[in-house]
Amino acid sequence: MLLRHRVLQTIVVAAAAVISMCAGVARAAPPSNDELLSRVDAIAAEYLQKPGAVGLSIGVARKGQVIVAKAYGLADVELDVPANKDTMFRIGSVTKQYTAAAIMRFVEQGKISLDDDISKYFPDFPLSGGQGNTVTIRHLLNHTSGIPSYTDLGEEWHKLIPQELTHDEMLALVKGKPFDFKPGEKHKYNNTGYYMLGMIIEKISGKTYAEHMEAEFFKPLSLERTCYGFNTPIIKNRAKGYGATDGKLENAPHLGMSQPFAAGSLLSTGEDLVKWSMALASGKVVKPESYALMTTPCILPDGENSHYGFGLEIGEFEGHRSIHHGGGIHGFNSMLVYLPDDDVHMAVICNSMAGSGRIINDIAQEVLGIEKVVAKDVPITSEVMKRIVGKYKLNEMDVKIWEQDSKAMLQATDQPAFALQWQGADVNGGNEFRASFDTEVKMIFADDGRSFTLFQGGGQVTVKRIVE
Numbered sequence: 226m227l228l229r230h231r232v233l234q235t236i237v238v239a240a241a242a243v244i245s246m247c248a249g250v251a252r253a254a255p256p257s258n259d260e261l262l263s264r265v266d267a268i269a270a271e272y273l274q275k276p277g278a279v280g281l282s283i284g285v286a287r288k289g290q291v292i293v294a295k296a297y298g299l300a301d302v303e304l305d306v307p308a309n310k311d312t313m314f315r316i317g318s319v320t321k322q323y324t325a326a327a328i329m330r331f332v333e334q335g336k337i338s339l340d341d342d343i344s345k346y347f348p349d350f351p352l353s354g355g356q357g358n359t360v361t362i363r364h365l366l367n368h369t370s371g372i373p374s375y376t377d378l379g380e381e382w383h384k385l386i387p388q389e390l391t392h393d394e395m396l397a398l399v400k401g402k403p404f405d406f407k408p409g410e411k412h413k414y415n416n417t418g419y420y421m422l423g424m425i426i427e428k429i430s431g432k433t434y435a436e437h438m439e440a441e442f443f444k445p446l447s448l449e450r451t452c453y454g455f456n457t458p459i460i461k462n463r464a465k466g467y468g469a470t471d472g473k474l475e476n477a478p479h480l481g482m483s484q485p486f487a488a489g490s491l492l493s494t495g496e497d498l499v500k501w502s503m504a505l506a507s508g509k510v511v512k513p514e515s516y517a518l519m520t521t522p523c524i525l526p527d528g529e530n531s532h533y534g535f536g537l538e539i540g541e542f543e544g545h546r547s548i549h550h551g552g553g554i555h556g557f558n559s560m561l562v563y564l565p566d567d568d569v570h571m572a573v574i575c576n577s578m579a580g581s582g583r584i585i586n587d588i589a590q591e592v593l594g595i596e597k598v599v600a601k602d603v604p605i606t607s608e609v610m611k612r613i614v615g616k617y618k619l620n621e622m623d624v625k626i627w628e629q630d631s632k633a634m635l636q637a638t639d640q641p642a643f644a645l646q647w648q649g650a651d652v653n654g655g656n657e658f659r660a661s662f663d664t665e666v667k668m669i670f671a672d673d674g675r676s677f678t679l680f681q682g683g684g685q686v687t688v689k690r691i692v693e
Contacts, residue, residue, distance in 0.1 A: 253594040258292045261285065264591045269297040272584055277469045277577050280308040284495030284572040285588060286503055294496035300464040300576070302474065313492040314464045314574040315454050316559045317485070317552025321419050322519070323438060324487040325366055325536030326505060327426050329515040330441065336429050339363040339518075346425050350396060360408045362425070365418035366535040367523040371404035374415040375484075389456075389481040392424055412523060412531035413620065416488040419536075423487020434487055446504050454492040456482050463492065464576040466556015477556025477578075489554050498561045498572035506548075506563055506570075520548050532685055540685055543595055551582065560585045567593060586665065600664035602646040605633055609647065609656050612674045616691040619679075624688060633658070 256264060269281050280298035284291065296308035331337040343360045344350075364370035375382050375398045382398060399417050406413070423434045430437040435453035443451050452460070456479075466477035482490055493501075504510050511519070519535040532539055540547045542564060549562040559574040560581040569592050573581040590597060610628055617624040622638040626645070636642035648657040651669055655677075660666035663681075670677040676689045 253596070255592060255594045258287075258290075261287075261591060262293055265293050265295070265588055266297075268584060268587045268591070269295075272580055273298050275580070276472055277467075277474060278575075278580060279467050279474070279577045280312070280314075280464060280575070281580075281584070282308065282310070282312060282314050282464075282495040282572075282574040283584070283588075284497070284499035284570070285592065286499040286570040287592065288568050289503065291496060291499060294494075294499075296495070300462070302465070302467060303476075308464060308576075309462070310496060311450050311494060312462050312464050313450055313452070313454075313460065313494060314559070314576055315466060315489075315552075315554050315557040316491050316493050316498065316561075316574060317489045317554035317557060318416075319493075319498065319550050319552040319559050319561050320485070320487065320489045320491040322505070322536035322550055322561075323442060323491065323501075324419055324422050324426070325519055326510050326515075327437065327441060328362065328366065328422055329511045329519065329535065331426075331429055333512055333515060337362060337425070339366070343421065343425075346428055347396075347421070351401060358404055358408050362422075364408050365415075365422050367412070367531065367533055368415045368418060369409050369412050369523060369525070369531070370415060370418050371406040371408045371410065371413075372415060372417050372421075373399045373402045373405060374413070374417045375399055375420070376416045385481075386484070387479045387481055389483045391483070395420060395484065395486075410526060412525060412529075412533060416485075419488035420486050426487065434490075438491075442501075442510065446501065446509070448493070448497045448501060451491060451493040451497045451501070453490050454482055460492065464557075466554075467577045468556055469578070474577075480555040485554060489552060493574070495572040495574055498559075498574070499570040502561055502563050502570040502572070506565065529687055542589055543593065545593070553578070558582075562589065564589070564593075569593075583665075600646055600659040601648050603649055604631065605647045613645075613656065613658075613670050613677070615674075617677070617688045618691050619686070619688045623691075635660075 265283060265285065269283060272278055278298065279302060280296065280300055282296045283293055285293035294310050296310050296312050298308055300306045300308040300312045332339060339362050341362050343362065358371065360370045360372065375395065378398060426437055427434055467474055468477045469475060505516065519537050520539055521534050522539045523531040523533060525531060538549050545564050545566045547562060547564055552559040557574065557576050558578055558581045561572045562585055563570050571585055571588050573584045575581050610633060613633060614626050614628055619637065624635065624637045626633055626635050633645040634642050635645055644661040645658040646661055648659060651657045654672040656670045658668045667680040668677045676687050679686050679688055
């Protein structure tokens with residue numbers, strides 16, 4: 226699925242970083258740099274034995290030092306070309322933090338305001354005043370604009386995926402369509418918003434998005450293996466992307482690379498990603514106050530935490546703050562994670578459609594000296610069962626929980642049902658469950674029974690009960 230950085234195997238949400246929280250985890254001393262490199266090698270080797278695995282680019286930095294900058298597996302399956310540390314992979318929606326940083330630099334320079342109405346930059350496009358809505362730059366950055374995302378248009382967009390489209394043709398896909406919600410009212414992951422931010426960057430800079438990012442970030446920061454992923458130019462040592470149908474590996478379908486644009490167009494390596502992450506967090510990209518805005522989650526009018534700032538998601542890993550973003554684009558998926566409490570930056574890019582999230586999770590556990598928790602399957606009490614059974618809403622999806630053979634079963638719209646494994650009460654008085662299909666997927670049900678929080682892929686989202 227193009228550019229949706231948070232895609233769950235069984236429940237689909239708009240979420241991101243593959244790190245879930247577990248209670249009662251044993252800890253050991255963090256490994257030395259040599260030990261960590263050896264363990265990352267082992268994690269990569271294990272992944273490459275799995276069906277559909279092709280190649281990996283991994284970067285890990287700790288305390289300002291890049292410890293791991295390696296690639297594994299193949300860059301090209303048909304030609305049997307090995308990947309190396311300079312092999313460039315598509316990073317998908319990890320691109321968004323670069324776009325957000327470019328906008329924040331303009332804010333710092335007084336060239337733009339976060340509260341600018343976008344009609345200032347799109348006077349002929351009826352996204353704001355034409356429908357009685359006011360959309361600001363801030364709304365685009367934190368996915369609260371309500372503008373329809375072109376990647377959610379189904380066949381209307383899918384039939385155009387292979388084509389190189391102009392800005393006018395891309396915006397025509399959403400022109401005149403009803404808003405998903407009133408601007409600022411809700412949070413919904415939105416590629417159109419970041420596409421428009423790229424257009425604003427071009428309007429202000431007088432350069433193409435690719436030219437501006439090269440001049441402003443890639444060259445000054447010596448990110449020599451990061452660039453726009455155009456299809457036509459010859460880009461040396463570029464990996465090919467792969468998917469699978471019925472377990473059989475195949476070439477990823479063609480994607481017109483004008484379409485992801487500022488929402489997901491960049492190529493990079495694991496090493497360059499962690500170098501970027503270190504520069505961004507240290508004030509070399511934007512000022513500390515700008516980075517603080519980028520990493521402050523938007524709180525919605527109803528008090529719900531979106532866990533999303535500007536191009537970055539904010540969560541936790543074993544009680545450690547996590548700043549992260551993932552990406553999924555035809556034939557590739559990626560994850561970039563920063564653990565500020567430990568000064569650790571980690572990046573994984575795969576040239577297949579799955580794997581980066583789990584690998585990041587495994588690497589994080591090694592870096593922090595955390596042992597994996599073995600999930601329990603405790604018999605559910607009748608009181609807890611009554612509290613969680615019911616209907617819930619997750620974005621456009623309905624979620625149903627019911628009792629079957631003394632087990633709690635969960636099913637979302639058009640998804641297979643699965644059992645919930647009760648872990649007992651959590652430290653805040655709620656109840657923790659794990660998904661039977663993947664015990665790293667966690668759900669914490671509020672003690673008032675009105676909602677549960679889903680943790681998967683490092684992201685978290687609140688799922689609210691439907692009151693009938």
